[in-house]
Amino acid sequence: MDRQGFRLRSQNDILGYLDSLPLERIRPNMSYAPRGARELNSSRAIDFTAPLRPERQPQNPPPSFHMGRSCQRFSKEGQSQSLSPFEAQLDPTSYLSNTSRPDQPRGLSAMAPVFTPRTYAPPAPFQPRFAPGAPPSSRAVPPSPLEPRVPPPLPWRAQRPTAPPRRNPSRFASPNYRGDPNNPNNQSANIPESESTAIYVEGLPADCTVRELLRAARGTGKLWASNVSPPTPQHPGSCGKLVFWARAGADRLLAMHAGGRFLVRGAAPTVKMNRWRSAARPEGDPRSRVVVVRGPARVANRPYLDAFFAGGEPGPKFDWDTDEVVARPHAREGWAELEYRFACHRAQASEAYRWIMIASGWWLPNEKEKRALGRDLSPEERDLWAEVKVSWGIDPCDPNPVPPKKEGETEE
Structure with missing residues (x-):
């Protein structure tokens, strides 16, 4: 038998026919020598016929234990000497070796991934925008240029006409205005100035009254509202406002002022379009600022009606200013006719008309109005009020008045 055959026979006697073991069952870093082969001594018998049992090699062998070959070698006595793992042959400072790192968890394999602690980058140092001792002029930092926002083109969307900007209703209300500027009926109309019927008059005498202003406006047009505001620090004199029923009345007043014929106490005030705008009312409307009351003289008289209002x-039931009150005799004995010329149709003449219609029984009252009539009227007065009739009168400022309603018509 030659030398090579002798070596194969020795290996088979010691390891138990390595050729019979499948390769996929052989794992690295495992010793397939007989149990206790590494600790073999002369005083202990060795059973070479025992089955092979894998024995795990040390995970962290000493760095000085090196092998020249990557295979298992045997001594002359037949003992197997374990090979050092691959990590032991590497440089301790290499990134492939994690055995020399102090921050690794214990009990892990030498081939486990290297755990490095998470580090956070320190924040950037603070850089002041200007030097502490710099003059104020050099501290100004120019603003960064901003690109203008341009809406994206939408060719598929139809170009809708843009509505005119809405005016702030409370912005154009005078501080002397005694009404509610937040009421929609008291807000400026969203119309052009050429369609507005509101005229502003300033430079009036400090003690000017509504009656004097309306007398100066006779023959201009039917009025919807009028009022006079007392002087203020901004306006030493009184200021007035005239709102006509139609645009034609405002044009006549402007033409009268341009011709020097609009005078109050012999002086010409300043007349211009009011920034608070008002739309025209329907033509042919029989309503006006004048209310005509006909009935028994005990009811149709100014002291009694003023106390009733x-x-x-x-x-009070409502606040009002009167241009004048005209009393006329009636053909029926014991009756009288009274013409109330209020300064305003809305909230004055219209309220007087409504309360007279309720008191005379033509309109049904609500609960609040029932309580007021029960407190103000006696049973005898209720019988007198049942004969009272009311109608709209002719505005003395209207150059082309509409014939008034016939006596007895009660529908507004």
């Missing part, structure tokens, strides 16, 4: 809970 002023009685309410807790204040």
Whole structure:
């Protein structure tokens, strides 16, 4: 038997026919020598016929234990010497070796991934925008240029006409205005100035009254509203406002002022279009600022009607200013006719008309109005009020008045 055959026979006697083991069952870093082969001594018998049992090699062998070959070698006595793992042959400072790192968890394999602690980058140092001792002029930092926002083109969307900007209703209200500027009926109309019927008059005498202003506006047009504001620090004199029923009345007043014929106490005030705008009312409307009351003389008289209008809970039924009150005789004995010329149709003449219609029984009252009538009227007065008739009168400022309603018509 030659030398090579002798070596193969020795290996088979010691390892138990390595050729019979499948290769996929042989794992690295495992010793397939007989149990206790590494600790073999002369005083202990060795059973070479025992089955092979894998024995795990040390995970962290000493760095000085090196092998020249990557295979298992045997001594002359038949003992197997374990090979050092691959990590032991590497440089301790190499990134492939994690055995020399102090921050690794214990009990892991030498081939486990290297755990490095997470580090956070320190924040950038603070850089002031200007030097502490710099003059104020050099501290100004120019603003960064911003690109203008341009809406994306939408060719598929139809170009809708843009509505005119809405005017702030409370912005154009005078501080002397005694009404509610937040009421929609008291807000400026969203119309062009050429369609507005509101005229502003300034430079009036400090003690000017509504009656004097309306007398100066006779023959201009039917009026919807009028008022006079007292002087203020900004306006030493009184200021007035005239709102006509149609645009034609405002044009006549402007033409009268341009011709020097609009005078109040012999002086010409300043007349211009009011920034608070008002739309025209329907033509042919029989309503006006004048209310005509016909009935028994005990009811159709100014002291009694003024007391009736002023009685309410807790204040008067409504506030009003009168241009004048004209009393006329009636053909029926014991009756009278009274013409109330209020300064305004809305909230004055219209309220007087409504309360007279309710008191005379033509209109049904609500609960609040029932309580007011029960407090103000006696049973005898209720019988007198049942004969009272009311109608709209002719505005003395209207150059082309509409014939008034016939006596007895009660529908507004």
